[in-house]
Amino acid sequence: MMMLRKFKIVLPLFFVASLFISSQTNANTDPNPKDKVLLTILKYVLTQGHYHPQTIDDTFSENVYNSFLERLDPSKRYFLQSDIDEFSNYKMQIDDQINNEDLSFFFLVYERLTQRIEESKPYYKQILENQFDFNNDDIFDVDYEKSSYAKNTSEITNIWHKQLKFTTLSRLNDKIIAEEDKKKEDETYQTKSFNELEKEAREAVIINMDESFERIEELTYSDWFSIFINSISEEFDPHTTYFDPVVKKRFDISMAGKLEGIGARLQKKNDYTKVSELISGGPAWKQGELEVGDYITKVAQGDGEPIDIVGMRLDDAIEYIKGKKGTEVRLTLKKMDGTTKVISIIRDVVELEETFVKSSVVKKDGRTFGVINLPKFYIDFDEKNFRSSSTDMAQEIERLKNENVEGLVIDLRNNGGGSLKTAIEISGLFIEKGPIVQVKYRDKNPDVKKDTDPKIQWDKPLVVLVNELSASASEIFAAAMQDYGRAVIIGGRQTYGKGTVQSVLDLNRYHNLKEDIGALKMTIQKFYRINGGSTQLEGVHSDIMLPDRYTYMNIGERDLENPLKFDKVPKATYKLWDNYENFNQAIDNSKKRIATNNYFKLIDQNAKWLKNSQDDTLIYLNYEAYKKDLEVHENESLKYKSLRDYTSNLTYTSPLYEQPLLEKDEDLAEKREAWHKNLKKDMYVEEALNVLSELKIKPQYHLVKN
Structure with a gap:
């Protein structure tokens, strides 16, 4: 998430002039005078403008x-x-x-x-x-x-x-x-x-x-x-990065959403190229086999011979992985459980439609509930027919209300964030009005961002589903719903923990040289919950923790080098929603179900095994021992096969407004069919619905409201 407003560093003119004179003076002895200029500008900008210099x-x-x-x-x-x-x-x-x-x-x-x-x-x-x-x-x-x-x-x-x-x-x-x-x-x-x-x-x-x-x-x-x-x-922190002119152009293309490839963010981990994020709507996200935490060890172009990228510089590895739309790349993966898998992905551009709000109607014990999936907090100011996640969410809720749904699950798993504005607006759909998040510049008091619209779009039971990859704007929304007591937060041990904001600064404004010296992406702000705590590192801790494969792994901001620390500011003034009759009881009942559920017990065992596999860095160079080690991991993974085979008895269908569209659009129909099939096998959504079905609104709330 980035903000550009209000941030400005002004260098004195004499400083710019001195840089220019310095570069001229050293031109005979230093073949790259701009490097000294860059070093001085970088030091000044970082110490003057970074949130925590x-x-x-x-x-x-x-x-x-x-x-x-x-x-x-x-x-x-x-x-x-x-x-x-x-x-x-x-x-x-x-x-x-x-x-x-x-x-x-x-x-x-x-x-x-x-x-x-x-x-x-x-x-x-x-x-x-x-x-x-x-x-x-x-x-x-x-x-x-x-x-x-x-x-x-x-x-x-x-x-x-x-x-x-x-x-x-x-x-x-x-x-x-x-x-x-x-x-x-x-x-x-x-x-x-x-x-x-x-x-x-x-x-x-x-x-x-x-x-x-x-x-x-x-x-x-x-x-x-x-x-x-x-x-x-x-x-200074892991999100403060220098872009040389070539990298800056590549960054601009990616921010415009025009970069063709597999739609994954990668990072270097020891000698390996590790998947750190899947881009919603991207080819890898749609294909479904690449996961955060996977290591890519080899890359092949179509049926070509695979290239080993272990030990390769990250930029070089990316050059092999990305490519033109429509071309095939085959990736050899070292999975988190130590097994090896080869997958095929057809490169493409990110499909914006895949990031839009979508909903499903589910029948449970004769009652009707809604599941809304939000992959990203999006907004597009450039479109003539502008749309945003907040207006789409409001519309989707209204459509589900017309089908008499009794409660909503909002699925924010793997949602890496996006627009702060829409996170605030979506939060406002579920409360009357009040503060949503605090945004703080260095050495300044926090600015309390509020929902000012007294209208409540949804006043019935609400459950928010998150995981360790729910980040930034997702954490702002989930934290607000938790602080108000408006929703039960259910998911992993905690969310990602990114509570910082970056701005991209063109460094060329600070010198008189003819050469381009690039740009700096720099952390300039920090987010705080309305209860005063930062989402940095801590993220949002679930009211109900569901074991998953990332439970024991360092996934998130805390796994990066030099993250900013967690801290607090004074809490904002807000009033608890406090309209549930049995909020704590529904949470306790869920915890008891989870503790006795054999599938969740198996997931927890699997998570511990995955952690041990990740920590095992020894490789056998004896062929028989190497082969046996692979077989052991493969056989061990079979113990958890039943998790892949799980299915519920719930029925998911598209909302009524969408059904005529499915008859006309075969591609959309196939996507929804696949999504509903996955929902039926999703025990996390199933437990979220269990909680939702138990939540009761106080009778007096409706009496006062009406």
């Missing part, structure tokens, strides 16, 4: 030092311990260098990295010339944070050997499985020998490594410098 001191210096080296060499396959010893002389000096426009630390590390990369080029070819021995008992720990830098060339080639052996083993296992499948389909097929397949696997890895080094050679000085700058900016 860091003190640029020795502690800050050490953190930047560690972050920069980890970003450059996460697998510890380039730098030697002697390099680190030399670099460490600067560990407490980077703050001074930032203040003095001194880039000597960056240049030392950059030049040494370039040297080490060049030296490493022969390693992989030499190692992959010879057959690997997959009979010995080698193991490989992919948690590089626990490993040490190599002391000499012999140790660093050993690191390369293990990494390449693991990559080859993975490809070899895929090839063996493919051969076995061919044999099952055709008994006369002559399978290739282990040695033949091992050689093919090594040859494929050589091609992959050749391409990897070609990509590294394509990186410019600016690419490496951007990594250094982001090691500084992201020390």
